[in-house]
Amino acid sequence: MTKHRKTLPLHTVQLVNESRRGFMKAGAGLALGIYLSPLLGDAADVLAQAPAAPPMPKVPPSAFLRIAADGGVTVISKHLEMGQGTFTGLATLIAEELDADWSRVSVEGAPADVSKYGNLAFGGAVQGTGGSTAMAGAWQQMRMAGAAARAMLVAAAAEQWQVPAKDITVSSGTIAHKASNRSAHFGEFAEAAAKLPVPENPTLKTPDQYVLIGKDSVRRRDSAAKVNGSAQFTQDVHLPGMLVAVIARAPRYGAKVASFDDSAARAIPGVVAAFAVPGKDKTYEDGVAVLAKDTWTALKARKALKIEWDESRAWRGSSDSLLADYRKLAATPGAVAVSRGNAAAAIEGAAKTVDAEYSVPYLAHASMEPLNCVVQLTANGGCEIWNGEQFHTPDQGAVAAQLGATPDKVLIHQLYAGGSFGRRANPKSEYILQAVQVAQLAAKAGHNVPVKTVWSREDDTAGGYYRPLALHVARAGLDAQGNIVGWTHRIVGQSIAKGSPFEAMMIKDGVDESLIEGISDLPYDAAALHVDLHIADNPVTTQWWRSVGHTHTGFAAEAFVDELAAAAGKDPYVFRRERLDKHPRERGVLDLVAQKAGWDKPLAKGKDGERRGRGIAVHKSFGSYVAQVAEVTVHKDGSVKVDRVVCAVDCGIAINPDVIRAQMEGGIGYGLSAALHGAITFKDGLVQQSNFHDYKQLRIHEMPKIDVFIVPSEEKPTGVGEPGTAVIAPAFVNAIANATGTRVRQLPLDPASLRA
Amino acid sequence: MTTLHVNGKTLTLDVPDDTPLLWALRDAAHLTGTKYGCGIAACGACTVHVDGQAVRSCVLPVSAVAGKQITTIEAVDGDAVGKAVQEAWRKLDVVQCGYCQSGQIMSAVGLLKVVKQPTDEDIDRAMAGNVCRCATYVRIRAAIHDAAASLA
Numbered sequence: 026m027t028k029h030r031k032t033l034p035l036h037t038v039q040l041v042n043e044s045r046r047g048f049m050k051a052g053a054g055l056a057l058g059i060y061l062s063p064l065l066g067d068a069a070d071v072l073a074q075a076p077a078a079p080p081m082p083k084v085p086p087s088a089f090l091r092i093a094a095d096g097g098v099t100v101i102s103k104h105l106e107m108g109q110g111t112f113t114g115l116a117t118l119i120a121e122e123l124d125a126d127w128s129r130v131s132v133e134g135a136p137a138d139v140s141k142y143g144n145l146a147f148g149g150a151v152q153g154t155g156g157s158t159a160m161a162g163a164w165q166q167m168r169m170a171g172a173a174a175r176a177m178l179v180a181a182a183a184e185q186w187q188v189p190a191k192d193i194t195v196s197s198g199t200i201a202h203k204a205s206n207r208s209a210h211f212g213e214f215a216e217a218a219a220k221l222p223v224p225e226n227p228t229l230k231t232p233d234q235y236v237l238i239g240k241d242s243v244r245r246r247d248s249a250a251k252v253n254g255s256a257q258f259t260q261d262v263h264l265p266g267m268l269v270a271v272i273a274r275a276p277r278y279g280a281k282v283a284s285f286d287d288s289a290a291r292a293i294p295g296v297v298a299a300f301a302v303p304g305k306d307k308t309y310e311d312g313v314a315v316l317a318k319d320t321w322t323a324l325k326a327r328k329a330l331k332i333e334w335d336e337s338r339a340w341r342g343s344s345d346s347l348l349a350d351y352r353k354l355a356a357t358p359g360a361v362a363v364s365r366g367n368a369a370a371a372i373e374g375a376a377k378t379v380d381a382e383y384s385v386p387y388l389a390h391a392s393m394e395p396l397n398c399v400v401q402l403t404a405n406g407g408c409e410i411w412n413g414e415q416f417h418t419p420d421q422g423a424v425a426a427q428l429g430a431t432p433d434k435v436l437i438h439q440l441y442a443g444g445s446f447g448r449r450a451n452p453k454s455e456y457i458l459q460a461v462q463v464a465q466l467a468a469k470a471g472h473n474v475p476v477k478t479v480w481s482r483e484d485d486t487a488g489g490y491y492r493p494l495a496l497h498v499a500r501a502g503l504d505a506q507g508n509i510v511g512w513t514h515r516i517v518g519q520s521i522a523k524g525s526p527f528e529a530m531m532i533k534d535g536v537d538e539s540l541i542e543g544i545s546d547l548p549y550d551a552a553a554l555h556v557d558l559h560i561a562d563n564p565v566t567t568q569w570w571r572s573v574g575h576t577h578t579g580f581a582a583e584a585f586v587d588e589l590a591a592a593a594g595k596d597p598y599v600f601r602r603e604r605l606d607k608h609p610r611e612r613g614v615l616d617l618v619a620q621k622a623g624w625d626k627p628l629a630k631g632k633d634g635e636r637r638g639r640g641i642a643v644h645k646s647f648g649s650y651v652a653q654v655a656e657v658t659v660h661k662d663g664s665v666k667v668d669r670v671v672c673a674v675d676c677g678i679a680i681n682p683d684v685i686r687a688q689m690e691g692g693i694g695y696g697l698s699a700a701l702h703g704a705i706t707f708k709d710g711l712v713q714q715s716n717f718h719d720y721k722q723l724r725i726h727e728m729p730k731i732d733v734f735i736v737p738s739e740e741k742p743t744g745v746g747e748p749g750t751a752v753i754a755p756a757f758v759n760a761i762a763n764a765t766g767t768r769v770r771q772l773p774l775d776p777a778s779l780r781a
Numbered sequence: 782m783t784t785l786h787v788n789g790k791t792l793t794l795d796v797p798d799d800t801p802l803l804w805a806l807r808d809a810a811h812l813t814g815t816k817y818g819c820g821i822a823a824c825g826a827c828t829v830h831v832d833g834q835a836v837r838s839c840v841l842p843v844s845a846v847a848g849k850q851i852t853t854i855e856a857v858d859g860d861a862v863g864k865a866v867q868e869a870w871r872k873l874d875v876v877q878c879g880y881c882q883s884g885q886i887m888s889a890v891g892l893l894k895v896v897k898q899p900t901d902e903d904i905d906r907a908m909a910g911n912v913c914r915c916a917t918y919v920r921i922r923a924a925i926h927d928a929a930a931s932l933a
Contacts, residue, residue, distance in 0.1 A: 108878030108915045244874055251879030252870045254814020254854035258880060261813035269808075294797070320817070321796075321804035393818050393826060393880040393914050443816070443880025444914050482819040683874060687920070691877055694916020717823040717912060726905035728918035 081166055082149060085223050086174040088141040089167060090119055092218075096198055096210035098125045103135045103142035103163070105154040105415045106247060107392075107442035107449070108691070109746040110684035113245045114160050115167050117680055121237040122171030122229060125211070126198030132246045134439025137417035137432075152417040155450045155569070157647035157744020160680055164742050172227035174218070181217035182209065197236075232678070232739065241683050247441070258443045259397045262411045264475040267399070268316050270463045271323045271479055272302055273330050274488055275310035277339035277710040278564035282311045282332060289329040290315055295322035298470045299330065302462060307524040308453045309489070314463050316472060320479055340564045341710035344494065348384060351496040351517040351561060355382075359515055359557035360535030363545045366553025371511030375502025379592045382498050383581040383770045387491035387705040388570055389720060394443025395485040398460035401475040402468055407434025408461060409475075413442025415449035419526075423454035424461050446695065447569040451490060452525035455566075456480075486720050487712040491705050492570035493519040495540075497581035501551070507593030509551040509604065514544050516558040518577070519567045523560060535560060539569070543578030543646060543751070548611050549586065549604040565707070571695055575646040575751035580772065583642035583755030588768060597759065598624050598641050605643075610675050613736055614652035615643045617673035621734050622654035631658050636781070637668075640759025644752045648743030649676040650736075653693070655729070655756035659764045663776035667697060667729040667757060675736035676743045685745045686733040692749025693731055698723035700754040704773050783843045787812065788856035794843075802838035802846055803827045806853060814854035814883045818912070825911030828884035828891075829853050835891030837910075854883035862893050862932060869928040877915035885911050889925050898929050 091099045100116040112132040120130050135142045135152075143149035146162030175195055182200045183190040186207055194201050201208035237243050250256040275281070287299035295318040304311040313332055317323035372378055399411035407430040414420065414437050425432040442449055451457070460478040467476050480488060495518035502511045518540050522531035531537055537560060538545070545556050570576060590600035598619045605612040619625075619641065631637040636659040643652035656669045672689045679685055702721035706713045714720035758769040765779055783800070785792050787810060794809040801820075806812045806829070815838060818826030822837035829838045830852040857863035866889050869875075876882050885908070892899055892907035899907070904925050913921070 108876075110877070244871075245876065247879065248871045248874050248876050251876040251882050252867045252886065253858070254812075254883045256879050257813075258816075260817060261807075263808075263811055263813075319796075319804065319808035321800050321808065324820075391914055393816070393824070393878065393912065395817070441880075442878060444878040446914070482821075482824075687874065687877060687917070690919050691915045691917065694918065695914065698914075698916070716821055717819050718821065722824075722912050722914060723916060723918075724912060725908045725918040725921060728916060728922075731919050 081145065081169070082140070082143065084141045086170040086177070087219065089170040090123070090174055092174070092211045092215035094212045094215065096129060096212035098123065098130045098198070098211065100130060100132045101135045102132050103144070103152060104159045105134065105413060105439065105442055105445070105449070106132070107154070107413060107415065107445040109688060110245060110681060111154065111159045112247055113243070113684055114680050115163055116246055117237050117243055118163065118167035119171035121235060122168045123175045124195040124197065127237060127243055129198055130246060136439065137414070137421045137435070137437040139418045142417070151419060153419060153450060154415050155447065157649070157746045157748065160742040161648060161744060168229050169227060172229055173224050176224045176227045177218040177221045178211060178214050180221050181214040185214070185217065238678070238680050239682060243681055245684070256441050258394055258441050259399060259412050260394055260443070260479070262399045262440070262477060264399070264401070267475040267477055268297060268318060268467065268472060269320045269323045269477050269479060270314045270316050270467070271327045271481065272312040272314045272459070272463070272484070273327050273332055274312045274484065275304070275334060277336055277341065278310060279339040280310065281335040282313060283335040284333045285313050286331040289331070290326040293322060293326045293329060295319060296326045297472060298467065299326070300466050300470055302459065302466060305458060308455050309459050314466065316467055316470070316476070323479070324481060339710055342563060343708045344386060344706040347494055347561070347563060347707070348496065351494070354517050354559040354561065355496055355498045355515050359517070359559040361555070361557045362536045362541045363554055363556040366511070368511035368513045368553035368555035371553045372500055372502035372513065375510050376505045377503045377592050378500065379503070379588050380500050381585055381588055381768070381770055382496065383584060384496045385494065385577045385580065385772045386703070387494050387565065388699055388703045389486050389491055389705050390444070390446040390448035390570055391486065391720060391722060392442070392444030392446060392448055395482050396448065396456050396480040397477060398457050399475055399477045400460050400464035402464055402473060403434070405434050406430040407436070408464065409436045409438065410457065411438045411440060412457065413440050413445065413449055415442065415445055416451065416454065420454045420457050423458055427458055427461055446571040447573070448490065451568060452521060452527055455490065482717065483715045486705070486715050489566040490568040491565065492576055493521065493567040495577040497577065499581060499585045501585070501589055503589060503593050507595055507600070509549060509589065511553040512547070512551045513555045516541055516544065517561055519563065519565070520560045521567050521569055532560070539574045541578065542574040543644060544582055547582060548608040548645065549601070550606065571692070572646055572747035572750040575644065575747070576696070576699070579642070579644040579646065579751035580754040583644055583752070584758050584768070584770065587640065587755070587759040587762065591762070601641070601643060610650045611643050611645060614650045614673040614675050615641070617734055617736060618652040618654050618671055621673065621732065622671035624654065628656060635660055636764040638760045638762070638764025640756045640761070640763055642752050642755035642759060644755070646748045646751050649674060649745060649748040651689070651748045651752045653752045653756040655753065655760040657757065657760040657764055659761060659779055661781040663779035665701070665761060665774060665776070665779065666727070669730045669732070670753065670756070672731060672733045672749065673736060674733065674745065674748070675738055676745050676748070677738050677740035678742045679735045679738070680742055682735055685735055688745040689733040689749040690731045692747065693753045694723050694728055696750040696753035697729070697757065700757050700772050700774060701727065702773050783847070785810070785843060785846065785851060786849065787851045788853060789859070796843060798844040799842050802829065802841045802843055802851070805843045806838065812853050812855055816880055816883055818881065818884070824881070825888055826881045826884040828887040828911065830887060830891065833894065835888050854887060857886060857890055863890050865928040865931045866890050866893065866924070869924040869931065873920050873924045873927060875917050875920040875924050877917055881911060881913045885913065885921055889921070889928070892925065893929060893932065898933065899925060
């Protein structure tokens, strides 16, 4: 058991202001690779063009904001709002420079149009939301748009009032000329301003001038609609003549529809058609769709289908056999990702060696809104799509290809997404292509109407596209002083990119960066480091899941560092800190979290002899630095309650501190849900879970108290949607080790292993 | 044809008797604030009030609610408790994706109608049936306390 020393040197936190040229490349490099669509030109060229300051397309401010005659401002968000606060964030940037009245700002989702709305953090060639890039990518562009619009309003007022522009002030949506006692709201000059030239280089505010950025008084713009039930999600779309489709999907990968009898289904009033939906290679499996006038009828009719599946070529593997296969693979050298010094030799000669194996299961995203998509084919050969669209232009391109149309014929109506956590940005545009195929087949059956394809919770749970199962085998050597002299780390798991259009670009010499991110750039001083990997091959479909590779690399790296600290006989905070000399921002959050958690004071003892402990972890992902301390109580039956989590985050300039806190709270809850309960398992080729009763989610009584602290910073903003998730699992298992002496190396937690 | 009393109005809907209230509200009455999350009363996204009680509408056939008063998120501001809860939710910016929040609010209102000043344990008991994948639980708890204080 690791005992904390009574007093520890806690280090005060300073404003970090190191130069971070190239942060885009370093921080978002992976996401960049993931999201570049081969449909959009030579990906390598685009990658090469993704420097620290990506080229900003010349887009007029009208692409990003509208001012109504009554002075109301509508911000057009190029990013999906799936809960992460991006509508609020983008609007804050525009409203700040526009000097708008925040209470008069509303936000709507942009259509798919890469010429205006490309994600600059992805090099601008793709419109999509992911990799926690929205604020990083839009920081400069949105402020410029707001400042340009403000300058145009001022110029219009100066013209009409016949006064010098420099004497005009703008504040909270009011344009004023004090000397002549004149004032007007934005709406009075909106039309005149729109006719003026767009200034090329409007002056941006300095941080001391901010009235919205960094202020807690700025509240979410989507709260009101989400509190009164009026917010529109894809599930809520009702169009004239619309039909609802549900699909009975193949129970196993590789199963084919041999035959089906739909007579009982068609006998149900309200059912209008049933048809086979042929699978798409490596994308989705065969199915049989039922088309009905409403959702309940469709769900009922699907149960009445009698389908014969040909499973002669179906996959019948299991999670256990996969893990056994992975272990065999892990016994052999893999593709080398990093090799610095001779790690193996250094470990051989070390005073102490530590070995550990970590594993994590498949995970479904389990957004509260099960997957769905509404499609109406259009007379021009394209279609209209209503969706909480996370992957605008890759989806647009893929749908266009399926329809044999050009992308401009695919019109996407953006809606709120009821969660996503990555699921609505499928690398193969899988659920959207299937919904389009269903609309095509419905039209062929005589129903050329809007079709809403809906997934039940059971479909959403067992329908594929999971965070990959992964195995880590780590070995390190320490010298007599506890220095890390060598560290070898082997990872086995599937590549999300493999089999997708991104494979050629993402996998280089057998290395998929998204499988090793967070290990390959390990911040700790290790004299020698060797990281290699095996990309496993099996039919289970995989996808990025909130924080992608960091979901397992953060866990393995930070759990292992804790084991090294214990082996060295050092406090886990001190051990980390001493090895982060060259990483001031990791150290900054580590110091802050230790200070705020009271790491130097003993943890209160448990009642009735219950075991308590606390663990610490720090991890960088998506350009942001997060450290957490988890305090746990381990009950006699081995169940664990996380009582409190203290979290420190450095994400550059804090645009919306309250949204950042919310994302840390939510990210911790999401990661903790997985650590406590999350597992999609296969047996004989079948997913063993189906709904919330057997794919359990964190509930309110399991939620820890959370205190979030934000490091003051003047660096460019980085992501907050994902980085909080990666850190809780290691903080959690490290706390359990502190409480019980038992190292939990396999997730989710098995309480039986911790019985007193 | 089924007759339902929803939000103070009488609706005649063309749905079979076995249709869960959830789908009658959503697809027939077009009251889409009430959400589908699981269909087995395991997540609470579909929570509505039937004669003032918070219930899961996804497993409740319309035949079981004939003659009863149904309130959905669209009309929960019709009384002081509903108003206070919605106000607290806005004030604390509880929502993230928002999809489960109608159900969370209906459960919270149901709690506060019975227990005026709930403890954390009361909140855990009343709200444990409502899943939020964005894990907004910290703020749900704070907002319930806030609403209770504003009603005191």
